[in-house]
Amino acid sequence: MGIVARDLVKRFPGGSGRAVDAVSFEIGAGELVALLGPSGGGKTTVLRILAGLESPDEGRVLLRGVDVTDVRVQERNIGFVFQSYALFRHMTVRENVGFGLEIRGKSRAEVDRVVSELLALVRLAELGERYPHELSGGQRQRVALARALAPGPSVLLLDEPFGALDAKVRLELREWLRRLHEERAITTVFVTHDQEEALSVADRVIVMNRGKVEQIGTPEDIYDRPATAFVAGFVGSINELEGEVRGGRAALGSLAVHAPPGAGDGTSVRAFVRPHDVELVGVTSRVEQRSSVEVATARVERLVRVGWMVRIELKLDDDQPLTVELTKDRVAELGLAEGEEVFVNLRDAKLFVQDYSI
Numbered sequence: 108m109g110i111v112a113r114d115l116v117k118r119f120p121g122g123s124g125r126a127v128d129a130v131s132f133e134i135g136a137g138e139l140v141a142l143l144g145p146s147g148g149g150k151t152t153v154l155r156i157l158a159g160l161e162s163p164d165e166g167r168v169l170l171r172g173v174d175v176t177d178v179r180v181q182e183r184n185i186g187f188v189f190q191s192y193a194l195f196r197h198m199t200v201r202e203n204v205g206f207g208l209e210i211r212g213k214s215r216a217e218v219d220r221v222v223s224e225l226l227a228l229v230r231l232a233e234l235g236e237r238y239p240h241e242l243s244g245g246q247r248q249r250v251a252l253a254r255a256l257a258p259g260p261s262v263l264l265l266d267e268p269f270g271a272l273d274a275k276v277r278l279e280l281r282e283w284l285r286r287l288h289e290e291r292a293i294t295t296v297f298v299t300h301d302q303e304e305a306l307s308v309a310d311r312v313i314v315m316n317r318g319k320v321e322q323i324g325t326p327e328d329i330y331d332r333p334a335t336a337f338v339a340g341f342v343g344s345i346n347e348l349e350g351e352v353r354g355g356r357a358a359l360g361s362l363a364v365h366a367p368p369g370a371g372d373g374t375s376v377r378a379f380v381r382p383h384d385v386e387l388v389g390v391t392s393r394v395e396q397r398s399s400v401e402v403a404t405a406r407v408e409r410l411v412r413v414g415w416m417v418r419i420e421l422k423l424d425d426d427q428p429l430t431v432e433l434t435k436d437r438v439a440e441l442g443l444a445e446g447e448e449v450f451v452n453l454r455d456a457k458l459f460v461q462d463y464s465i
């Protein structure tokens with residue numbers, strides 16, 4: 108096992124409760140895992156406890172099978188990269204990457220060899236003599252990663268490593284991190300509040316909220332089988348509908364979907380619906396027949412064009428909002444316009460009765 112966190116608890120003086128509340132997980136050697144959650148959820152604190160920068164009030168940390176809870180940060184053999192990990196400004200790229208090796212007393216030849224190898228790995232071989240201010244943000248983060256990798260850590264911890272970069276660079280670095288991981292397979296944990304980043308890069312995702320682990324699973328588990336209402340709402344959903352079980356069906360305004368098993372009539376339910384699970388059948392005045400008994404009517408409140416996608420904000424008969432995303436071509440084909448009435452249908456919904464999920 109690469110990393111084991113066992114029942115970690117952390118309270119901060121003056122804090123209102125537990126910043127980290129009985130957090131346990133196991134990360135396999137060579138796994139790439141995302142710690143995902145909203146701001147203040149406890150992700151950074153967990154990462155700092157793994158690193159040894161913070162000590163837990165309770166619980167243990169094991170790295171490669173060894174209990175390191177009481178081992179100092181310098182002796183944990185960990186590499187870190189933080190969001191704004193400042194490089195040494197007066198040092199070139201090569202000197203920055205080699206710094207950790209120099210202070211460990213490695214020979215000049217050894218430092219040169221490792222630095223060249225890492226600069227090739229992070230695709231910066233040509234820029235070794237530059238200074239940090241002569242690099243782009245994305246290049247600087249790659250230097251920070253090379254520097255973290257230089258001493259040969261067994262674990263790499265990244266705290267929002269791409270958080271400060273613009274969307275395009277973030278996307279490139281994500282792919283690059285995935286490739287780097289395929290080449291090196293160092294056990295890696297990265298913190299992010301960006302669900303897309305977590306789902307597209309990680310082997311597994313740990314979702315945290317209010318100091319607790321909500322779910323641990325593969326990106327598919329998290330997206331397709333959310334364990335809690337929090338996960339369903341945080342990952343991928345922008346529609347939340349309320350309703351109740353009636354006649355064996357979950358009635359969500361004028362829509363109806365399968366009811367959670369065992370939920371009797373009158374049970375209140377919350378449904379989370381992905382925008383692509385809403386089917387927009389057509390404009391009522393132009394559709395001859397309802398294609399299914401489950402189809403409901405809704406009014407188009409707003410059409411928001413975002414690149415080649417159009418976000419369609421609907422209002423159901425009972426005034427609950429519902430958002431659909433379609434391509435521009437599909438919107439043109441359907442002849443959608445604000446103020447029109449349309450037929451909608453739900454292909455899928457994640458239903459929760461309090462904490463109970465199906």
Ligand SMILES: Nc1ncnc2c1ncn2[C@@H]1O[C@H](COP(=O)(O)OP(=O)(O)OP(=O)(O)O)[C@@H](O)[C@H]1O
Pocket residue numbers: 119120122126144145146147148149150151152153300
């Ligand atoms: N040094 C500290 N002293 C007091 N409270 C702290 C300290 N560090 C974190 N906290 C509190 O602990 C809770 C968890 O914070 P943490 O930074 O771990 O969350 P996070 O999920 O990483 O959020 P973010 O994405 O905003 O960094 C928050 O309520 C925060 O205010």
